[in-house]
Amino acid sequence: MGCTSPNPMVGCVIVKDGKIVGQGFHPKAGQPHAEAFALQDAGELAENATAYVSLEPCNHYGRTPSCTEALINAKEKRVVVGMVDPNPIVSSSGISHLKDAGIDVTVGKPFLSLWCSISVNGCFLDKMGERDLDTGGYYSKLLQEYDAIILSSSLADELSSISSQEESDVLIQPIQIVVASNAQHSPPILASSNTGTKDVLFTKNELVADSGTSYGGVEFVVLEDINLDSILVTVMAVDYSVLLDLRGNIKDLEVLFRDGFEQRLLQKIVVEVLPEWCARDER
Ligand SMILES: Nc1c(N[C@@H]2O[C@H](COP(=O)(O)O)[C@@H](O)[C@H]2O)[nH]c(=O)[nH]c1=O
Secondary structure (H helix, E strand, O other): OOOOOOOOOOEEEEEEOOEEEEEEEOOOOOOOOHHHHHHHHHHHHHOOOEEEEOOOOOOOOOOOOOHHHHHHHOOOOEEEEOOOOOOOOOOOHHHHHHHHOOOEEEEOOOEEEEEEEEEOOOOEEOOOOOOOOOOOOHHHHHHOOOOEEEEEHHHHHHHHHOOOOOOOOOOOOOEEEEEEOOOOOOHHHHHOOOOOOOEEEEEOOOOOOOOOOEEOOEEEEEOOOOOHHHHHHHHOOOOOEEEEEOOOOHHHHHHHHHHHHHOOOEEEEEEEEEOOOOOHHHO
16 A cells, blocks of 8 residues: 555455465556466466456556456456456456456446444434544545545535545545535535535436536536436446545435445445534434
8 A cells, every 4th residue: 555656556366266366466566467466376276267356457568568468368267357447548448358358257336435423322423523634634534545425415515625635646636426415505605615626516407507517617417316326327437436425414315325235335334433422313
């Protein structure tokens, strides 16, 4: 972690007959890719095995040889890919190449995490910890791990403050996906938030806004039915990691929360316990 930039962090595990026979990770730009280390570790056991790779195998000869060729030469039976490589020189061509070579390829779904805060006596709270958004703060660091955050429109006034404060040359702020199921916030209010990040507002069709319109940098998407699938498909071309922040108006988010469970997209729940005590019926 933290050593691979400008390359991503990638891990690979080779599994045969239910046992891990090889594993590897990409340690640093310029050094071999995760698959190369894992295949070397597995040796002849890689034949007819399944390779699990967190990123689509590269299909180009860059600083290192192509991983698709390495997997084909090792006679892998199946490759499970965590996410499509957003790098335009790879972007799905690695998957097609493996499939053309007769390898069974499975691609993962977006990685969805839920974040919420609770009191010590177990009530949901509508706030974060005091210095959570400062440099080094819990939420500021958490944001570094995600490509997008889903937020309730009732947090519109706070949007400008919801960004990672970590000092890094390669830091990219997550896209802010704002869900307005109840349509209480008019477009100008959100536009005035001026976050400096990319904002996409999802509204129901009864709101006065045309789909695809952009107000002060905020893109509007009008959907009759706001659900997790439609949001992820509209905002992201590839399978990214998304954080669902449960603060604000729960009504905006409950459908997405349910979709996350039912579609088995929700893979991680981050609960922050704040040093507070609340009355049971507070929220
Ligand atoms: N690190 C990594 C991949 N990284 C992909 O390869 C690009 C860098 O290529 P190169 O300059 O040759 O290292 C990087 O931008 C990303 O698209 N791919 C993989 O199959 N496995 C790996 O472990």
